[in-house]
Amino acid sequence: QTVVTQEPSLTVSPGGTVTLTCASSTGAVTSGYYPNWFQQKPGQAPKALIYSATNRHSWTPARFSGSLLGGKAALTLSGVQPEDEAEYYCLLYHGGTSVFGGGTKLTVL
Amino acid sequence: QVQLVQSGSELKKPGASVTVSCKAAGYSFSTYTMNWVRQAPGQGPEWIGWINTNTGNPTYARGFTGRFVFSLDTSVSTAYLQISSLKTEDSAVYYCAREGRLGDLLPYWGQGTLVTVSS
Numbered sequence: 156q157t158v159v160t161q162e163p164s165l166t167v168s169p170g171g172t173v174t175l176t177c178a179s180s181t182g183a184v185t186s187g188y189y190p191n192w193f194q195q196k197p198g199q200a201p202k203a204l205i206y207s208a209t210n211r212h213s214w215t216p217a218r219f220s221g222s223l224l225g226g227k228a229a230l231t232l233s234g235v236q237p238e239d240e241a242e243y244y245c246l247l248y249h250g251g252t253s254v255f256g257g258g259t260k261l262t263v264l
Numbered sequence: 265q266v267q268l269v270q271s272g273s274e275l276k277k278p279g280a281s282v283t284v285s286c287k288a289a290g291y292s293f294s295t296y297t298m299n300w301v302r303q304a305p306g307q308g309p310e311w312i313g314w315i316n317t318n319t320g321n322p323t324y325a326r327g328f329t330g331r332f333v334f335s336l337d338t339s340v341s342t343a344y345l346q347i348s349s350l351k352t353e354d355s356a357v358y359y360c361a362r363e364g365r366l367g368d369l370l371p372y373w374g375q376g377t378l379v380t381v382s383s
Contacts, residue, residue: 212371
């Protein structure tokens with residue numbers, strides 16, 4: 156069973172930049188894992204932000220960007236806004252199934 | 265636009281069964297797979313599996329085989345998740361989520377259905 160690991164929590168100041176990462180127990184995360192990123196706020200369904208590692212949805216603000224970095228998938232928030240405080244989850248596809256990471260709680264302080 | 269509307273909250277006793285529905289609108293139902301995701305209180309989401317809405321072929325994640333069954337009624341563009349022999353630990357919000365184009369795994373989500381299992 157693949158385990159997907161994210162930082163449990165991160166804190167960033169408004170206007171700052173922060174990078175969240177997503178690692179796989181099976182090895183380096185590549186584009187073939189189609190890394191997807193989601194934002195979830197309390198009481199809401201997860202909202203898709205990034206797909207296939209680097210692609211933003213039409214509704215995703217430009218301050219969110221995705222990449223592959225050092226064998227992991229990464230989500231970078233630049234110019235963080237107070238409304239970006241949320242849980243962030245990555246999702247990896249592997250061998251016909253998908254696995255969510257445990258999530259990163261991002262605090263904007 | 266794409267809409268996924270799920271059935272309402274359920275309260276069930278341990279050992280009972282529950283069926284959650286997910287009605288799709290705004291696109292051709294049989295074109296995209298439908299996924300199911302579970303989120304227990306205070307926990308992250310877990311991917312339960314997906315169903316090919318063209319063939320009806322399901323794929324279940326490890327740990328979700330046996331008691332979890334996906335089905336379809338393509339005549340009403342609706343996907344179903346049935347959970348049998350409910351346990352208290354099945355208490356969670358269950359989401360349906362539609363795939364997008366290649367690599368866009370879950371761009372569209374239903375509003376979620378709260379299933380509470382309690383004696």
